[in-house]
Amino acid sequence: MELMNSPGTRDESGKRIIVKDDVLRRIISIFRRYGFAHLDTPVIERFDVLSAKYAGGSEILKETFKLRDQGKRELCLRYDLTVPLARFIGMHKEIKMPFKRYQFGPVFRDGPVKLGRYREFWQCDADIVGAGSMAADAELLSMAQDVFKSLNIDASIRVNNRKLLNGIIRNYGVKEDDIEFVILTLDKIKKIGEESVMELLSERIGRDKSEGIMRLVSDGSGWEETLNRVENEIGDKEGIEGINELRTLRRLLDEFGVTTAVLDISLARGLSYYTGTVFEAFLKRGRIKSSIAAGGRYDRMIGGYLSSKEEIKAAGISFGIDVLVDTLQEREEERDDIDVMVIPIGDSALGIKAASEFRGKGLKTLMDIMGRGPGKNLSYCNSRGIRFAVLIGEKEKSRGVIKLRDLKDGSEQELGVEEAIKTIKSAIKN
Numbered sequence: 001m002e003l004m005n006s007p008g009t010r011d012e013s014g015k016r017i018i019v020k021d022d023v024l025r026r027i028i029s030i031f032r033r034y035g036f037a038h039l040d041t042p043v044i045e046r047f048d049v050l051s052a053k054y055a056g057g058s059e060i061l062k063e064t065f066k067l068r069d070q071g072k073r074e075l076c077l078r079y080d081l082t083v084p085l086a087r088f089i090g091m092h093k094e095i096k097m098p099f100k101r102y103q104f105g106p107v108f109r110d111g112p113v114k115l116g117r118y119r120e121f122w123q124c125d126a127d128i129v130g131a132g133s134m135a136a137d138a139e140l141l142s143m144a145q146d147v148f149k150s151l152n153i154d155a156s157i158r159v160n161n162r163k164l165l166n167g168i169i170r171n172y173g174v175k176e177d178d179i180e181f182v183i184l185t186l187d188k189i190k191k192i193g194e195e196s197v198m199e200l201l202s203e204r205i206g207r208d209k210s211e212g213i214m215r216l217v218s219d220g221s222g223w224e225e226t227l228n229r230v231e232n233e234i235g236d237k238e239g240i241e242g243i244n245e246l247r248t249l250r251r252l253l254d255e256f257g258v259t260t261a262v263l264d265i266s267l268a269r270g271l272s273y274y275t276g277t278v279f280e281a282f283l284k285r286g287r288i289k290s291s292i293a294a295g296g297r298y299d300r301m302i303g304g305y306l307s308s309k310e311e312i313k314a315a316g317i318s319f320g321i322d323v324l325v326d327t328l329q330e331r332e333e334e335r336d337d338i339d340v341m342v343i344p345i346g347d348s349a350l351g352i353k354a355a356s357e358f359r360g361k362g363l364k365t366l367m368d369i370m371g372r373g374p375g376k377n378l379s380y381c382n383s384r385g386i387r388f389a390v391l392i393g394e395k396e397k398s399r400g401v402i403k404l405r406d407l408k409d410g411s412e413q414e415l416g417v418e419e420a421i422k423t424i425k426s427a428i429k430n
Helices: 014-033 082-091 134-150 162-171 176-186 194-205 207-217 223-233 237-256 301-305 321-330 348-360 374-384 394-399 417-429
Strands: 044-046 066-068 074-077 099-108 120-129 155-161 261-263 277-283 293-297 314-320 340-344 365-367 388-392 402-406 411-415
Touching: 014 099, 014 120, 014 134, 014 321, 044 082, 082 099, 082 120, 082 301, 082 314, 120 134, 120 321, 134 155, 134 237, 134 277, 134 293, 134 314, 155 162, 155 237, 162 176, 162 207, 162 223, 162 237, 176 194, 176 207, 194 207, 223 237, 223 261, 237 261, 237 277, 314 321, 340 348, 340 374, 348 365, 348 388, 348 417, 374 388, 388 394, 388 417, 402 417, 411 417
Parallel strands: 155 261, 340 365, 340 388
Antiparallel strands: 044 074, 066 074, 099 120, 120 314, 155 277, 277 293, 293 314, 388 402, 402 411
């Protein structure tokens, strides 16, 4: 038997885990700053929950991992964190609104594998339930901009509205039964190109309708110019509502100071549960072309689970943790997460007190427990990218000092433990 991973999955260790933990820490810190609380849901869900008509739709079900338990019940692995949230809200009607929650963890899709796209991958979501105002959508986009700034990632956020897209499609006489097909096909523009999308649309709805839709959605003008032009061409009530929502959103984004959002009325987002604002974030440069975050408004899903005609307003954003980690590693920002290594010379007990003091002051500290010599330990520090090493022997102990070596420039100085701690913390801060 050859030992190997299942396609689209991988083991994670070493520096990748360090980068991943740091990405999650930064994102969660920003979520909390915006007033979101933590929620967790199971990886395994009932298949009827994830396949409901108000959930992700037929396209995503093609990639859903299905299984049966010993009781012959149909189950599946969750394909996102949004549908489980809707199920949770439906089961807990006592929740006070607005409910702002964040969640992170693995999701699973049986789809094609490539750089930045896996079958088991991590998402980190934030959702606002119970708020229908465009202020909620704007807050999510503001938060996204803060996340990218925190990670030092140069990204652009493409924004559209499904109501506008529905209006454009209806404007050309497309049947209601074909609207979802058109939306899912438009969602492939960035992947297969406009010509291929035109061919697919023409086969289903005819050339004239396809050309009209593609002409409108391919416009690359700014927010107001595009919205004014589309408004003059369509008379669909839902489409006009989408235009007005986008104008309100743009004004609120200006108030929030969001400068990274651009209007793209070809943006569809393949999942069928979206009802209003939709958005996707992409890197401005780099090999990774898939989105690094995405989301939108889904006002009908939760009410559907409650078998209620009343809409329960909701909007959310999902960050792709794996693709963000891939991005940072591509940028060669890998680093070890150890601040200092204590190297006892001779008796290993010599380093215990110093290591304990470093740890007590919040420094992430390794201590040699292998009994290796200074040379081998310093090589080990270099191989892991650990910047500071502390050497302490009987001579240093008798004088109440330690030797602090900065492996970045090779400098070495004798210091008291407290002074060494200040020196290391100052270097980390800078």
